[in-house]
Amino acid sequence: MTERLAGKVAIITGGGRGIGAGITQRFAEEGAKIAIVQRNVPPENLVNERVIYVKADLANSVHIASAVQTVVERFGGLDILVNNAGVMFEKTVDEMTEADWDQMMDINLKAPFLLTKAAMPHLRQRGRASIVNIGSIEGLGSNPGHPAYSASKAGLHGFTAAVAVDHGHEGIRCNAIAPGWINSDLSEVYIDSLGDSARVRRELLAMHPVGRLGEPKDVGNLAVWLASEESAFVTGQVYVIDGGRTKKLPLPIA
Template identity: 35%
Template sequence: MAALSGLKALVTGGASGIGLAIATAFRNEGAQVAVLDRSDAGPADVVYVRADLSDDDAVRAAVDEAVHALGGLDVLVNNAGVGAQGSVEDSTDDEWHRVLDVNVVGTARVSRAAWPHLRKSEHPAIVNTASVASTAGLPQRAIYSASKGAISALTRAMAADGMPDGIRVNAVNPGTADTPWVGRLLDSAPDPAAERAALEARQPHGRLVSADEVAQAVVYLASPRAGSTTGTELAVDGGMQGLRLRPRS
């Protein structure tokens, strides 16, 4: 039997990148899938609902629409987010508010709207997308790192609050992933090839993480097979956070 057979799932930011890979993997593992995004592009055979995560009314309406279309909700994946570059010295108040409102408060908004529906499920689970930036200090990522650190802490708090309702809450921590956002960063670099090589070398396994690898980790955390796993962060980072290898000769 497929890992998510018969489950109904909502994936935010599921129109591209890691979110698209998650939505596709969920569908392949037997789930009925709804995608909440600002775009309606992405995998076939899924329900699309649109919302800006900074708009609570729009989020509530989109979640209700997705749940109605699916006929219930078992799994929520809070994957949508925005990136930011710069040190704390460079970062403006507007950038702080923009990123935290989407990445952190947006996750809370969707979770808040979905919670009553998840409470009715026999196998309720939430998976948040954090980042290696929440556990390792990366240069020029002050706001982004702070937002993902908040997601890590929020995941544990939500897991504690979810216990009485049987709602498991976990997070996945990708390393630098081969996504459209990273692609745009590389394109804007003075030497894209050298920048890519540097990012690959930063990870012990010597390459960028694939979106599909992250998606498979999310499948596991969302599956009833992980029924005793909650309040956990699963790193998919090629060893970036935990390993300290000698430089390659």
């Protein structure tokens, strides 16, 4: 079977855990050379001759520019940028400080801008490049206590469209993935913190028409397609991947 990303070089921010790790694993399986760019060292099993780790604080513009340059020097170019890294906290407008808001925007929205800006000259040289931004269904709606998170993801969706419009003629495509509930270590900790975790799991499953929760590999599969030439006529789009959750209307019954 042909590797769909053979010979491609990709940066995946936050590629060492959760959704990012799912994307890293699938890109590696499809033949890409990958740089995981994040602040913390990823698990050893993710790093090998095809996957390197580049340390960077994504709230620091100097770190971002340096990380992109390091990847280009190491691998000889850049074909794919996956803006995956993000943060989330639960605070209403009343509870949130200006510093809280700035932190969310710095990581979830400003960092993708700075990474895209730093990567653009190298993507342009390739002529057939792809940017994949990891947004959220909360860029389309919101859970309680998420005004900053929802704003940052809605902003990322808008940024995706604008980059697609401005740079399509240069052979650079830009799309976003909007995941719903995706299983991870953090999601498990969150469920367990709610008390009656068994009930919470049952109710979560009931929200999803497909009858299961998402896995990082599900997002990785879609990211592979968006990064590959199979989606060569696709740009500026936001792809919801949520097991049908946002399409299921609630009914006032138990």
